[in-house]
Amino acid sequence: MGIGISVLLIAAGLILALAVEATVSGLDIQVVGWILVAAGVLGLVLEIALFAPRRRYPARDVVEVARPADRVVVDDRPVVEERRVYGDGRY
Template sequence: MRLGSSIFLIALGAILAFAVTVDLSGIDLQTVGAILMLVGVLWLVLEFVLFRPRTRRTTSTARRDPGTGSTTYESTTRDL
């Protein structure tokens, strides 16, 4: 969802900056579009640098009790 939001902001900013030719008093839509594109690109960079999925390593071990013959499974998960 975060990745889609940043792409949406970039696309909306590009539309406002390059495609809309309406003049509104007090609002410069080209500047608003440029700001939205900048925020979208910044959000996209932060998404890949800070919020990227972390690598996980899972190790499974099976132990058999010789007295009862039962098997115990143990799983360990570690974030890298």
């Protein structure tokens, strides 16, 4: 149950418990309203307490930096140095 559903249950329950004065035979609308409020509050508490810690993002001041010593590059190719010689003997 998400936060939106919990708030919706709380609002609907409070409307039924406090604002509706209709009577239905065999059903107490005020009790149904308080049950909806209790279910909404329970859902909201569980959503915040249990599921919210999973959604936290890492702190912005924590940065992982890879140092050059951590990376190993293996290259078996021979090193070829290219030099261009111009007509007057300079490189």
